[in-house]
Amino acid sequence: MKLLPMTFLGLATLATVAFAADVPVSQKNQTFSTLALTVHAGDKVMVQNDDTVTHNITVKGADGDADDLGLQKPGQKLGYKFETKGVYRVICSIHPRMKMTVTAE
Numbered sequence: 564m565k566l567l568p569m570t571f572l573g574l575a576t577l578a579t580v581a582f583a584a585d586v587p588v589s590q591k592n593q594t595f596s597t598l599a600l601t602v603h604a605g606d607k608v609m610v611q612n613d614d615t616v617t618h619n620i621t622v623k624g625a626d627g628d629a630d631d632l633g634l635q636k637p638g639q640k641l642g643y644k645f646e647t648k649g650v651y652r653v654i655c656s657i658h659p660r661m662k663m664t665v666t667a668e
Contacts, residue, residue, distance in 0.1 A: 585642070588663070589613045595663040604667045607644040612637050623652040
């Protein structure tokens with residue numbers, strides 16, 4: 564009988580913990596599947612290359628720093644974890660018209 568209240572208390576504690584999520588984005592026809600995305604700080608955006616050409620993912624923060632994730636071949640998935648709150652620009656340096664804004668809250 565004493566285990567039931569303890570189990571319930573454990574579940575209630577787990578329910579209040581926020582977990583980071585993987586947020587999917589696709590690339591196809593040399594465009595991102597969305598132009599703007601809002602995530603929670605700590606979430607990881609997973610970009611899937613569903614295109615027939617190679618892309619490159621570069622993430623630029625408001626401070627001007629850029630993280631180049633390298634080349635992304637067709638079928639490949641790359642992820643970037645948005646640790647800090649802010650507004651980021653995600654681009655493909657191979658195809659300059661490919662742009663996406665990610666806001667981490």
